[in-house]
Amino acid sequence: MLNVALPKGRLGDSVYTLFNEIGYECKEILSDSRALEFTDASESIRFLLVKPSDVGVYVERGAADIGVCGSDILDENGNHIFELMDLHLGVCKLAVAAKVEYQEDANLPLRVATKYPNIAKKYFESVGRNIEIIKLNGSIELAPILGLSDVIVDIVETGTTLKENDLEVKHKIKDVSARLIANKSSFQFKKESIENIVEKLEKNIKN
Amino acid sequence: MIARYEKLPKKDRVPLQLRSLYEQKGYSKFTMSKFESYDMYYDNKDFLKNDGIITFTDFNGKLMALKPDVTMSIVKSTNKNSGVLKYYYNENVYRAVGNPPEYKEINQMGLELIGGDGIYSEIEVIELALKSLGKISSKNRIVISHMSFINLLLNELGYSNEIRKELVEIIQNKKIFKLDDMEIKEKDKEYIRQLVNISGDYLKGLEKAKKLCFNEKMKNIVCELEEIYEAIKLFDLEDNLYLDFSIINHIEYYNGLIFKGYIDGIPKAILRGGRYDRLMEKFNKNADALGFAIYIGDLERYLKEDIDYDVDAKLIYGDAKSNEIIEAMKVLEENYLSVRAEKVQNDNVKAGIEYILKNGRMEEK
Numbered sequence: 185m186l187n188v189a190l191p192k193g194r195l196g197d198s199v200y201t202l203f204n205e206i207g208y209e210c211k212e213i214l215s216d217s218r219a220l221e222f223t224d225a226s227e228s229i230r231f232l233l234v235k236p237s238d239v240g241v242y243v244e245r246g247a248a249d250i251g252v253c254g255s256d257i258l259d260e261n262g263n264h265i266f267e268l269m270d271l272h273l274g275v276c277k278l279a280v281a282a283k284v285e286y287q288e289d290a291n292l293p294l295r296v297a298t299k300y301p302n303i304a305k306k307y308f309e310s311v312g313r314n315i316e317i318i319k320l321n322g323s324i325e326l327a328p329i330l331g332l333s334d335v336i337v338d339i340v341e342t343g344t345t346l347k348e349n350d351l352e353v354k355h356k357i358k359d360v361s362a363r364l365i366a367n368k369s370s371f372q373f374k375k376e377s378i379e380n381i382v383e384k385l386e387k388n389i390k391n
Numbered sequence: 392m393i394a395r396y397e398k399l400p401k402k403d404r405v406p407l408q409l410r411s412l413y414e415q416k417g418y419s420k421f422t423m424s425k426f427e428s429y430d431m432y433y434d435n436k437d438f439l440k441n442d443g444i445i446t447f448t449d450f451n452g453k454l455m456a457l458k459p460d461v462t463m464s465i466v467k468s469t470n471k472n473s474g475v476l477k478y479y480y481n482e483n484v485y486r487a488v489g490n491p492p493e494y495k496e497i498n499q500m501g502l503e504l505i506g507g508d509g510i511y512s513e514i515e516v517i518e519l520a521l522k523s524l525g526k527i528s529s530k531n532r533i534v535i536s537h538m539s540f541i542n543l544l545l546n547e548l549g550y551s552n553e554i555r556k557e558l559v560e561i562i563q564n565k566k567i568f569k570l571d572d573m574e575i576k577e578k579d580k581e582y583i584r585q586l587v588n589i590s591g592d593y594l595k596g597l598e599k600a601k602k603l604c605f606n607e608k609m610k611n612i613v614c615e616l617e618e619i620y621e622a623i624k625l626f627d628l629e630d631n632l633y634l635d636f637s638i639i640n641h642i643e644y645y646n647g648l649i650f651k652g653y654i655d656g657i658p659k660a661i662l663r664g665g666r667y668d669r670l671m672e673k674f675n676k677n678a679d680a681l682g683f684a685i686y687i688g689d690l691e692r693y694l695k696e697d698i699d700y701d702v703d704a705k706l707i708y709g710d711a712k713s714n715e716i717i718e719a720m721k722v723l724e725e726n727y728l729s730v731r732a733e734k735v736q737n738d739n740v741k742a743g744i745e746y747i748l749k750n751g752r753m754e755e756k
Contacts, residue, residue: 244658246657266564267564369654369658372534373653
């Protein structure tokens with residue numbers, strides 16, 4: 185039995201659809217049930233519905249053998265796992281954004297509001313910029329509007345949310361997508377089942 | 392009743408079994424003191440990966456450290472005239488782990504073979520690593536890798552440090568898909584893919600590794616790995632030996648064979664080891680050095696056995712006189728491994744059977 189951690193929400197639904205397409209069916213997942221674990225019809229996979237930012241923890245600690253997690257979260261948390269596949273889902277980018285009319289003062293440390301303090305620190309270090317991190321957990325776009333920060337580091341999909349808040353992307357940091365990750369110990373002992381799934385997913389994605 | 396070894400809980404038996412395993416091979420016990428001057432560790436912090444060292448000042452204002460690692464202590468204690476050293480140890484080390492850092496006491500049990508020579512030393516260490524895991528569970532594996540092989544391959548491909556760092560990350564995390572976007576030659580991408588695919592079956596892995604040999608040095612490493620396999624076959628343990636180059640460690644310390652040990656059901660590697668001649672060089676103690684450490688702390692949860700009760704028997708003595716209690720306890724201790732005397736009944740400690748002492752007589756409850 186393979187334990188698979190899925191992120192709750194839109195991404196998890198898309199991932200479940202993928203698994204369904206490669207032959208693992210579990211209709212209850214898409215229902216309104218409040219349950220958090222579901223076993224598929226063939227009883228070979230157990231899906232665990234997990235908070236997206238927690239998937240890496242579940243997999244690293246072996247509570248799940250494999251899981252699907254955004255590369256933004258993996259980069260931020262630095263989980264020790266194998267990153268086996270890019271699923272090309274949940275595609276977006278990590279970027280520095282600010283008010284459209286924002287002018288940077290290079291003499292002052294830059295105040296950066298973000299959910300991703302590690303990624304932000306690393307990026308600004310690479311461009312040699314001194315910063316002050318303001319860690320927030322949501323509605324990051326508010327920060328520059330209220331003068332809480334100069335810029336934000338956040339994920340951007342279509343850019344609509346930024347636009348609606350009079351913000352724009354100033355620098356792209358990196359692309360983000362959902363990855364299939366595996367626990368390093370499970371990879372040793374459940375290698376065949378894991379590689380079987382990887383192969384089927386790869387074939388499906390190619391088509 | 393005399394307490395017997397077999398009655399010890401598994402978590403206490405395993406370290407004793409390991410101790411006897413190492414002593415049978417002529418390893419002697421190394422004991423270390425708990426504190427050390429901090430400057431020794433300052434220059435080699437990377438050896439501990441991202442774990443921090445717990446420090447304090449002594450009465451003279453000198454910065455001291457709670458020892459974070461046994462291997463470093465052993466290395467420091469060797470000198471040119473030491474000859475061949477075969478030590479095993481079972482010690483607690485102290486580190487600040489995680490983000491934010493938490494102070495942790497970590498139980499390390501392992502061994503070091505210093506001043507060894509040639510391939511037999513490596514075989515002996517791997518044999519002991521396999522047998523160590525075997526004492527814990529038959530569902531175990533030792534996964535072998537080799538720092539030199541990886542480095543020689545990367546040297547041969549010859550890219551900038553930045554690209555090399557990315558390639559190391561790809562190999563370490565098996566992120567082959569990342570190669571697609573990289574600005575390197577297609578045939579080089581293929582070599583990396585093949586290296587990452589060496590993941591599992593030892594002999595099949597060796598065949599793949601042979602195809603990646605660009606020079607004599609790499610071929611020699613493959614021979615070394617082959618010889619280890621053939622030797623381990625003589626112990627009938629070759630089925631637990633695997634090959635996987637995703638195991639990478641700091642090149643400044645580890646320059647050759649490295650390996651990790653896994654147990655089915657434990658999410659992290661509980662055994663880590665390898666050849667660390669370079670660490671010896673850093674301490675100016677040039678010598679062959681091999682060893683491994685087992686993280687017993689990570690095992691405890693796994694080795695916990697379900698027991699129905701905490702003691703075999705209880706004696707509830709109420710108002711009985713001391714001499715009556717002592718006589719009753721003597722009788723019970725003849726028949727039970729563990730007996731607990733209590734004045735009144737209490738449910739915190741569960742017993743297999745309870746006796747009440749009343750009017751000089753013992754009655755089963």
